[in-house]
Amino acid sequence: MSLRVAILGANGYGGSGLIRRLRRHPAVGTLALGSRSLAGRPVTEAWPHLAGLLEGTFTASEEALEGADVAFLATPHGATAPWVAAALDAGARVVDLSADSRLDPDTYRTWYGQHPHPETWEACRYGLVEAHRDELPGARVVAAPGCNATAVSLALLPLASARLLGEDPACTVVTGASGAGRAPAQPLHFSELDGNARAYKPAGTHRHLAEIEATLGRAAEQGRALRTHVPYHPHRVSLTPHLAPMTRGILATCTTRLTRDADQDALFELYEAHYANDPMVHVQEALPDTKAVAGSDRALVSLRVDPRDGRVSTFCVIDNLGKGAAGQAVQGFNVAFSHPETTALEMEAPWP
């Protein structure tokens, strides 16, 4: 198989990760790099790390899409849905890294506003491979999950699938700056963020809540093999993201009561069993470091039970640009196209 592949938004951080992985993917024949703002400019103008390695130029998005078998869309939400529709019309398949293919039109409207192309929803499959693996082969649109949603969902999925997850888990996330993208903005200015931590979008305002509550709600009803299009009841969670002075990494900490008592060992076994066949998730005793997955597409998961009250805290680290973006997108692509699941993925972070 030798696919014609297009990346839109190839000048953003999602694009950088896709270029890295798809350049070495054995199924990728040609790779067109679309960028609205840098069309016609050398790729190395955006990406100094590719100097001497990749000599081409960015093309306009329309041009990049022409004749593509697969389109990876690393463009902003709202602006992406029209590209999904256009790609489907042209007979291409899509891996969408934006929010535009993740939610049914009603839920989307609640969190993002009116969806510009609700007709694409039917073609979409939610691309959290660990939960939706069975329905992804053949998918016309793989919706790569949000980075915070990935970390929180992986931290709580085994509890949800086992119907152990109590009401109102309190989830926090510590996240690096690259999740906010590459566009200059004062809060992301080095001098402002260095030595600084702050919460943002707390108290029910972060849009990734929609995905998290859908995934956990589905898991409670559907068990382990989730279906995007089966109706579900959201499982309410609280989410507080925190920005920390690091470039990559998400650490999700989720504290919850259980629906029935379970000790540390039983829960650890439950988690290990849940993820036993997931090559990109590792369950471990040690509390995980974000640095252990920086540059990698893996997730590390751990948990602790509070002996004083039986509440459990579960932990998940990912690289927001790896398992949280490009890595997850390629993982979803692999399953959708029946390549081996880990093809072209990053397994090992380059510590330190």
Place this chain on the structure above:
Amino acid sequence: MSLRVAILGANGYGGSGLIRRLRRHPAVGTLALGSRSLAGRPVTEAWPHLAGLLEGTFTASEEALEGADVAFLATPHGATAPWVAAALDAGARVVDLSADSRLDPDTYRTWYGQHPHPETWEACRYGLVEAHRDELPGARVVAAPGCNATAVSLALLPLASARLLGEDPACTVVTGASGAGRAPAQPLHFSELDGNARAYKPAGTHRHLAEIEATLGRAAEQGRALRTHVPYHPHRVSLTPHLAPMTRGILATCTTRLTRDADQDALFELYEAHYANDPMVHVQEALPDTKAVAGSDRALVSLRVDPRDGRVSTFCVIDNLGKGAAGQAVQGFNVAFSHPETTALEMEAPWP
């Protein structure tokens, strides 16, 4: 007044902050700098920032204490209690930055092991000035609270004092590296912590829980003017600290149900009223940055109500070495000795 003041542990980060503040304190006459490991060595050997400003040497701890009117103890828990006892015996008053004067001997034993000098407890007053101001004047031992305990307590005190605090608030803390002290340790090595975040001591294992639960428990029963020696019922909380790649700063995020409904405006007014007379605490609408208090002894507090379920998230930022250590110690000293409360404190962080 011209006091003879001693600092023990003057070669640690707590000591560095005490030197800075006490050198300019108008009530301080002489300042002896005690250090076990560096006795006899120039102060600038430990503190490059004092080169050209402070030409003396460290003295042995015993020597530093001799003839002191006040002893600031910035030494490790367990090792500090004997110094408290010795100082009291010698007629000196004490500001203890360690954990050894914060908890009654029974509670101490639960969290730290047998207290070596339980007889000192009667002389101790818990030095969270905002809650214990009324009982501090004249105190023989001011117990400066732990850094995480300070941030979490300030975030929740107004709710607790108003009996609004629900069961089992879920508290997380994002903290900088300097809280772990100056001694080299592999997890604090630059190459290991740079670009890294991890949770530590979660699920009921962090010792600051004892202080937090005592303060919140007292507030529920005693209201606004807390007494160290009145029996109390701890208010159970969950605490997950996270280490982030920054030197200074603690951001506490506490998510809780309320005992009765209250909206954002009412809670904000409650917080503003609670801290109206506290010069070192500022309540603000904007979500606070740790950098806004780096190098300062102030706390910034904010809150948000989740409109979806009425849960409230409260936020507090401090500098762990300012309001979380040396600043708070000097604030307690000021009140205990009836100096103006803000004497020699740092008000303004030097952004950026």
Place this chain on the structure above:
Amino acid sequence: MSLRVAILGANGYGGSGLIRRLRRHPAVGTLALGSRSLAGRPVTEAWPHLAGLLEGTFTASEEALEGADVAFLATPHGATAPWVAAALDAGARVVDLSADSRLDPDTYRTWYGQHPHPETWEACRYGLVEAHRDELPGARVVAAPGCNATAVSLALLPLASARLLGEDPACTVVTGASGAGRAPAQPLHFSELDGNARAYKPAGTHRHLAEIEATLGRAAEQGRALRTHVPYHPHRVSLTPHLAPMTRGILATCTTRLTRDADQDALFELYEAHYANDPMVHVQEALPDTKAVAGSDRALVSLRVDPRDGRVSTFCVIDNLGKGAAGQAVQGFNVAFSHPETTALEMEAPWP
């Protein structure tokens, strides 16, 4: 004395440092904060660290200048000269942090283009206090030196004044991000600068060269008490600045041959003697840390002789926003207005 003082550009990093120092300066009566972009907006909108401490608003620049006795100009070069002229016309005195008052109009034209108000030059005195102290009292315009120029000049001045400085010293500077100001720009984006170092404006293109070469040239001819308006021959140097992932700090390293042999001890004595009466410069054996002056207005200077070839490397660290900007401006103001030189300056960095 109770001066009416205006700061223009009060929403930039230079402005932040000026606010901090001038708020506590005993000679400052009123302080007007001018900002073109934020006129009418609360000061805390720009400066989170002032929340609860400073409740006013920014004013338009013209308004801030009205009735001012002294104007501190922390505005961009080119745009500042008109404010200098206007302030002088209105009878105010000026401390100019921009480049517009540092160079004679001919030299200015070479490096920055045509000077818009060459008539102001006569009123200007170059504000490197350590070299120009004698001519600053009464100055109508104090030209605060550039940050890199300050560090390199202080590293080499004793050699130049002693006519020991050889030809073509090779100077490099490692500098933090805040020197580039607060405006968002992609190379200063956290995700781009974190973990990154790069050279910029090398090979004779950095404009601070004009000041450095003037100062060293004057020193060779005038000795220790330099005069701004006496003609001089520039002393050619090479300068390579490097941006490093830190917020504050400049480390200048200057390697040069000497005009005659001198050993380490002799040079160290020369440096100590040269700066013996300079309260803001400390000469030390130990190689200096930028962190030892972060937040401070001092400079630390050291040197080493290469025993293999007699070349000497001299070192100077400053905080680019302290001795390199606001601190130096206030120091120059103090001398120009005959206040004690260190009034309201930051002496001690808050390590760590």
Place this chain on the structure above:
Amino acid sequence: MSLRVAILGANGYGGSGLIRRLRRHPAVGTLALGSRSLAGRPVTEAWPHLAGLLEGTFTASEEALEGADVAFLATPHGATAPWVAAALDAGARVVDLSADSRLDPDTYRTWYGQHPHPETWEACRYGLVEAHRDELPGARVVAAPGCNATAVSLALLPLASARLLGEDPACTVVTGASGAGRAPAQPLHFSELDGNARAYKPAGTHRHLAEIEATLGRAAEQGRALRTHVPYHPHRVSLTPHLAPMTRGILATCTTRLTRDADQDALFELYEAHYANDPMVHVQEALPDTKAVAGSDRALVSLRVDPRDGRVSTFCVIDNLGKGAAGQAVQGFNVAFSHPETTALEMEAPWP
């Protein structure tokens, strides 16, 4: 070919990089991980990023060497020479990342003290592939160059080989913390290095000078294909290393006069031609970022001529743990064993 390969010092940062590259090297059959301090312990105890990927334990160094065809030695200088001797005695070939195989015994003694096994020198070839490629095939001991030596040498080699390099180039290096290794040490403590830059080992005291001066001296006499064992005259340079708050990366800046005039374009062509056949070195117009090679084994080189005086500044960035350590070692191994030169090397840094 299926080699039995041992890594000694596999628990250090050099070891981490070797594990990453050699695990995927097609010629490596078995990989023994030797560690003196962690023998018998799980590899993941040292390396959290390998959790779930590599389940083995470290072995004692002697055991790791047994039966090895090739030994990679990432152990400290002085302690490594005996392992070189032992490996050669056992018939193994060696890639030595320490300083012990880089210098002839006389030069070694000057910089490091008496060499414990001078008899090994005859078997050594200096492993800067770009300069010594022709003599490496079949080498019994490949001496991987020091990280600073690599950056400075690559920055100046084309000038030296063309006999353009003037006297006494002034070289500075900005380097990250990982070059100092993983052992905890106070100057490398996060709270001490964060926000800090300092010079270290200036003025002729850094031991990498011996290698740099040898390489440049050989190039002036031997041209492009250097020989380790041909006598040479060192080319004297000045070197000032600076530690900056980043984990990976070296930026070398070298400023020098030329022996004859040459303009920017001619020099750029010279550099491009010099490195035209070197897959791990890229010559570019843009001033290079260390981040562009973080995690990569490539070097980026650039230069600028000062139009004012004809001095040239040349720049080279590498990852000190990539081209500066494990990457270079594997590159040397590849050439010595006649594998394709870039086998198992990291080409593309994962920006950001």
